[in-house]
Amino acid sequence: MSGKARVRGAALLAVAAVVLAGCGDSGSDGGGENAASGALEGRGPIKFATGKDTSGNMQKLVDEWNGEHPDEKVEIVELPEAADEQRNQMIQNAQAQSKEFTILNLDVVWTAEFAANRWVMQLPEDQFDLENFLEPAVNTGKYRDNLYAVPVYSDGGLLYYRKDLLDAAGVTAPPKTWAELKDACAKVKATPANAGLGCYAGQFDKYEGLTVNFSEAVQSAGGSILDESGKPTVNTQEAKDGLNFLVDGVKTKEIPDAAITYKEEDGRRAFQDGQLIFHRQWPYQYAQANATDGSSKVAGKFQVAPLPGKDGPGVSTLGGHNFAISAFADNKATALDFIKFFTSEEAQKSNLLATSQAPTRASLYDDPDMIKQFPYLTTLKESILNAVPRPQAVKYGDVTAAMQEAAYSAMTGEASTDDALAELQTKLESLTAQ
Ligand code: GLC
Numbered sequence: 001m002s003g004k005a006r007v008r009g010a011a012l013l014a015v016a017a018v019v020l021a022g023c024g025d026s027g028s029d030g031g032g033e034n035a036a037s038g039a040l041e042g043r044g045p046i047k048f049a050t051g052k053d054t055s056g057n058m059q060k061l062v063d064e065w066n067g068e069h070p071d072e073k074v075e076i077v078e079l080p081e082a083a084d085e086q087r088n089q090m091i092q093n094a095q096a097q098s099k100e101f102t103i104l105n106l107d108v109v110w111t112a113e114f115a116a117n118r119w120v121m122q123l124p125e126d127q128f129d130l131e132n133f134l135e136p137a138v139n140t141g142k143y144r145d146n147l148y149a150v151p152v153y154s155d156g157g158l159l160y161y162r163k164d165l166l167d168a169a170g171v172t173a174p175p176k177t178w179a180e181l182k183d184a185c186a187k188v189k190a191t192p193a194n195a196g197l198g199c200y201a202g203q204f205d206k207y208e209g210l211t212v213n214f215s216e217a218v219q220s221a222g223g224s225i226l227d228e229s230g231k232p233t234v235n236t237q238e239a240k241d242g243l244n245f246l247v248d249g250v251k252t253k254e255i256p257d258a259a260i261t262y263k264e265e266d267g268r269r270a271f272q273d274g275q276l277i278f279h280r281q282w283p284y285q286y287a288q289a290n291a292t293d294g295s296s297k298v299a300g301k302f303q304v305a306p307l308p309g310k311d312g313p314g315v316s317t318l319g320g321h322n323f324a325i326s327a328f329a330d331n332k333a334t335a336l337d338f339i340k341f342f343t344s345e346e347a348q349k350s351n352l353l354a355t356s357q358a359p360t361r362a363s364l365y366d367d368p369d370m371i372k373q374f375p376y377l378t379t380l381k382e383s384i385l386n387a388v389p390r391p392q393a394v395k396y397g398d399v400t401a402a403m404q405e406a407a408y409s410a411m412t413g414e415a416s417t418d419d420a421l422a423e424l425q426t427k428l429e430s431l432t433a434q
Helices: 003-021 057-068 083-095 108-116 136-138 165-168 180-191 208-219 239-250 257-261 264-272 284-289 332-343 345-355 362-366 368-373 377-386 396-411 415-432
Strands: 046-050 072-077 103-107 149-154 158-162 198-201 276-279 304-305 321-323
Touching: 003 345, 046 083, 057 072, 057 332, 057 345, 072 284, 083 103, 083 108, 083 208, 103 108, 103 136, 103 332, 108 239, 108 321, 136 149, 136 321, 136 377, 158 284, 158 377, 165 257, 165 304, 180 198, 180 276, 180 415, 198 257, 198 264, 198 345, 208 239, 208 396, 239 345, 239 396, 257 264, 264 276, 264 284, 264 304, 276 284, 276 396, 321 332, 345 362, 345 368, 362 368, 362 377, 396 415
Parallel strands: 046 072, 046 103, 198 276
Antiparallel strands: 103 321, 149 321, 158 276, 158 304
């Protein structure tokens, strides 16, 4: 994947930050008043709000911290599985200026909104060795050049594929293009025993995951959501080609009907159950699908490749999660130390080993022991470094809702691709113009 894609990703990030930052900026006199610029003081017990921990490793690390800090214990508050629902709960808490959550596990796309509204504290950059982290991940934790959240894990889209089935069908390499992907499915499904398998799925339910998958389809056809100056560019032939990959997939049933309801965990279960030939998914699926405790029918049978695209390799959307400190909470000094502990090299290594989630520290991608255990690490690093960030908008909720609506209405046949994208273009233009 090209240097061009990388440069474009970086340019988009910078521009999106500038152009969309002002949009609906209620931050100047937001709910936090000046709490967000106060000192990180106070020690004692804290609560940590996070999406569902499907691996159990988060609790293990918290237990380790609690063992060493009996007077500054951390308690996990588990929020729902879907990104949008986590965001809603965190926002409700912030708007009520509640002290309940001290640390927030923020999706990379929420930084601008939480920072501009002064719901989270500005963090002292010099207390973190950010030069050792992947740069795109660090950038997601910044708003107007200041650090508000520290990257805990990153995320890049990967193509999981059933190597056993491809081998048996005489397909010797994973597909680099959508045409090759469809061709490989046809060959695998030509065997009667495989005829009922789903060809391809991703995260297509109407939530943040669809924004990710829609953006990836557009980018992988050579298009973009915003251009280099931050202007929306979704009413283009490339964007249509991208969305049509998904729309046509649903029509031909290469994307199985059930997949329109899939979030990450639904797709993971279908893949692990042996129902899918290809699955677009984040790295966390690797460990669970390879589990040999009987929970996965595909352990040892799949491999991971870069996402395919229209005419060559595709371009991932940048995902990941960062830790921030609520402006309204007590015991912020404890929170800062806990973030340092959780983002340390040791904690990241433990997390990689237990969960196969993408670390944010660059060194782990070049560690021969880690590469031996997780051969996809090299592909993943490329995927993350080339990934395109989603728009960094203060009103991100409106931006993502518009993208979800366009993709969902086209995929379910409620709107044509052309109409859905024309409407999205208008909505994004008005959101970026404010
Ligand atoms: C993963 C990604 C996150 C993304 C979400 C969508 O959690 O890390 O960035 O928004 O999936 O479902």
